[in-house]
Amino acid sequence: MILAIESSCDDSALAITKIADKTIVFEGKISQDSSHTEFGGVVPELAARLHAENLPALLERAKPYLAGVKAIAVTNEPGLTVTLSEGVVMAQALAIALHKPILPIHHIKGHLYSLAIGGDLPMPCAALMASGGHTLILEAADYSAMREVAGTLDDAFGEAFDKTAKMLALGYPGGRAVEELARKGSAARFDLPVPLKGDARLAFSFSGLKNSARLAIAGFGGLAAMSEEDRSDLAASFQSAAIAHILDKTRRYLAAARPKRMGLVGGASANLALRSAFGELCAEFGAEPLFAPLEYCSDNAAMIARAAIEAYRLGDFCDPAEIKIRSRSPLK
Ligand code: KG4
Ligand code: ZN
Numbered sequence: 426m427i428l429a430i431e432s433s434c435d436d437s438a439l440a441i442t443k444i445a446d447k448t449i450v451f452e453g454k455i456s457q458d459s460s461h462t463e464f465g466g467v468v469p470e471l472a473a474r475l476h477a478e479n480l481p482a483l484l485e486r487a488k489p490y491l492a493g494v495k496a497i498a499v500t501n502e503p504g505l506t507v508t509l510s511e512g513v514v515m516a517q518a519l520a521i522a523l524h525k526p527i528l529p530i531h532h533i534k535g536h537l538y539s540l541a542i543g544g545d546l547p548m549p550c551a552a553l554m555a556s557g558g559h560t561l562i563l564e565a566a567d568y569s570a571m572r573e574v575a576g577t578l579d580d581a582f583g584e585a586f587d588k589t590a591k592m593l594a595l596g597y598p599g600g601r602a603v604e605e606l607a608r609k610g611s612a613a614r615f616d617l618p619v620p621l622k623g624d625a626r627l628a629f630s631f632s633g634l635k636n637s638a639r640l641a642i643a644g645f646g647g648l649a650a651m652s653e654e655d656r657s658d659l660a661a662s663f664q665s666a667a668i669a670h671i672l673d674k675t676r677r678y679l680a681a682a683r684p685k686r687m688g689l690v691g692g693a694s695a696n697l698a699l700r701s702a703f704g705e706l707c708a709e710f711g712a713e714p715l716f717a718p719l720e721y722c723s724d725n726a727a728m729i730a731r732a733a734i735e736a737y738r739l740g741d742f743c744d745p746a747e748i749k750i751r752s753r754s755p756l757k
Pocket of ligand 1: 582586599601604692
């Protein structure tokens, strides 16, 4: 079995997965959302301190399964340096205590393998990833040959939802709250611009859209002057433009690259409006759409353990003293 630890942002997670049949024997996650809400975003030092409390609590629950563990996997890149360190230090301690090797895992590869929890990921595979930290299109020839073909020029998709949620006083993280509010509203009400429309670049940008949402609120004289209907119409108009943008770029990618299959991953891939529009778009290009189960869209350790099965088979081991933490790191 592989024991995997995830602490790249504000979710403390630990999972143990069987290498042979990929079944999960233990999984635990402690979300820190409520602790960061009052700050309107993740406070790295607070997140690190909470990981230092939460990860040992999860390990305590996982103790009955430690005897069969053959390797310790841990997210070491990319993410917040201070929070990644908490997971890595625990992985080092476990590796030394249990005399097992470490498998360093790239967080984005983990999200890609959320498409294959308990099963296989057909290769080659393309994917659109939309989370709070990343918005990108990736191409994977196999586990050890991946590249980013489109990235964001400024904010990430989920981050834009979080910032819009903050403007609408919906709390943090606000992606799901914006989606729920949008369901009650009319997307035709506000004419928010779809970013980079007509721009041939395969790239994402959300800062202009976020700003238009801010201006729309200012146009009322502030949030307090907006009715419930105004708010839900704005949420719907924002969500519609954000989805139109990432799918406009995904359409360009599908038309040019014609992948056989394309996955949708990352915390924001739990958005049902995005999931259904993505599925329809893939069908238009004859690409098989792949989705992660809703419970594995946001950060979790089961996806890290699943990716680590590939790393284990390839012998991608690392000495506990040699593991490197990188806040930014390209896919490879
Ligand atoms: O993958 P994830 O858990 O963490 C990162 O690696 O960033 O993604 C979290 C992000 C947050 O920005 C959250 O607001 C967004 O995903 N998100 C959503 C939805 N559910 C979560 N965004 C839009 N619609 C949703 N339903
Ligand atoms: Zn993530």
